[in-house]
Amino acid sequence: MSIIKINAITVEPDSGDELARRFAARAGAVDSADGFEGFELLKPTDARTTWLVVTRWRDEQSFQAWAASPAFGQGHRSEGPAADQPKQRPVGVSSELWSYVVAGGSAGGTD
Ligand code: HEM
Secondary structure, X not given: OOEEEEEEEEEOOOOHHHHHHHHHHOOOOOOOOOOEEEEEEEOOOOXXXXXXXXXXXXXXXXXXXXXXXXXXXXXXXXXXXOOOOOOOOOOEEEEEEEEEEOOXXXXXXXX
């Protein structure tokens, strides 16, 4: 059964768009990880400042292997992509990892 790992990233007000830009710049970075089934970056539509990175994995082991891999470390450096670019500060002020399995639901109608 798939597992859901959610990284809940809290940003300063007004930093959210920069977070979205940084995610867009790393699109595809996780796609080739074994057992990776997809992710969405969810932006709050109310006054909250916590964004959710909802990721789905084949199993706990797949997630743990990716989280411990050089690919994860590379994708989570705060430097710019080139060595001569200035270091960027992280946009997040804090983050929490939440772990879930699907316990029910529905795919919705087709029309
Ligand atoms: C559940 C899996 C993940 C975990 C545990 C995780 C962990 C983290 C952590 C701890 C931060 C720093 C937040 C802070 O500043 O407080 C972060 C930021 C970030 N993550 Fe992840 N992440 C996950 C999934 C992903 C995925 C799938 C991507 C995209 C390929 C991604 C791309 C980023 C980016 C672009 C940032 C912003 C870094 C910055 O501020 O420059 N993360 N993540």
